[in-house]
């Protein structure tokens with residue numbers, strides 16, 4: 450596919466996991482890629498991988514929770530790559546604890562990275578998108594933001610917040626050709642889920658009708674669709690990619 454030829458895509462947290470798979474897929478579809486992460490080694494490895502495939506890609510270190518870094522990130526991408534058409538707010542963390550034991554720090558950090566980070570990136574990227582009258586913003590939420598999960602009050606709140614952010618931004622940006630959607634992954638096989646105990650993994654598998662954990666490429670395929678011209682009439686939507694786990 451070459452549907453994104455001539456377009457520039459920024460994927461936050463693309464040094465590994467889902468973000469890496471999304472970046473590889475959008476590049477395969479023809480986009481020039483801005484790879485951004487707090488992990489410089491991971492981000493640079495993805496850039497090398499992309500360049501090895503003959504794709505256009507550059508690494509931009511940035512913490513999505515820091516407004517000054519985010520603003521500089523978008524300015525540099527505009528200067529280096531000549532535009533910004535697709536933003537995938539993917540960077541995210543977990544700091545799990547039962548609510549009664551959850552510290553203020555763990556609450557604040559998860560909300561700041563997962564939700565404020567997406568707000569800061571959206572605010573910085575939206576101006577050029579509105580100006581060029583074409584844009585795609587895709588927020589990586591979670592089924593946990595839709596149905597909750599014990600031990601993840603901070604994470605669930607941040608992901609539910611992303612759904613609200615997506616819908617409000619979708620209404621503000623629609624008249625200028627910018628769509629904003631969220632993807633709610635179920636359990637995806639990445640470093641984030643590697644730590645799950647085997648028993649818990651088996652319990653989860655029993656609840657997934659399609660009978661397996663998702664792969665990062667399953668999420669990348671959904672992002673590629675929402676980023677494409679084909680998805681032009683879809684905005685403010687939450688797409689669950691969860692093997693049938695929630696069916697909400």
Ligand SMILES: NC(=O)c1ccc[n+]([C@@H]2O[C@H](COP(=O)([O-])OP(=O)(O)OC[C@H]3O[C@@H](n4cnc5c(N)ncnc54)[C@H](O)[C@@H]3O)[C@@H](O)[C@H]2O)c1
Pocket residue numbers: 461462463464465466467468485486487488491511512513514538539540541542562566589590591592633634635636637638639640641642
């Ligand atoms: N893996 C799953 O089962 C699953 C399920 C639902 C949603 N998600 C969401 O998908 C996204 C990616 O998850 P993953 O499983 O690939 O996780 P991961 O931990 O493998 O990768 C996350 C990446 O984000 C980067 N990152 C962390 N904090 C950052 C910050 N402040 N600024 C910039 N980059 C930062 C990390 O360095 C890492 O490269 C997250 O938003 C996560 O919440 C994952």
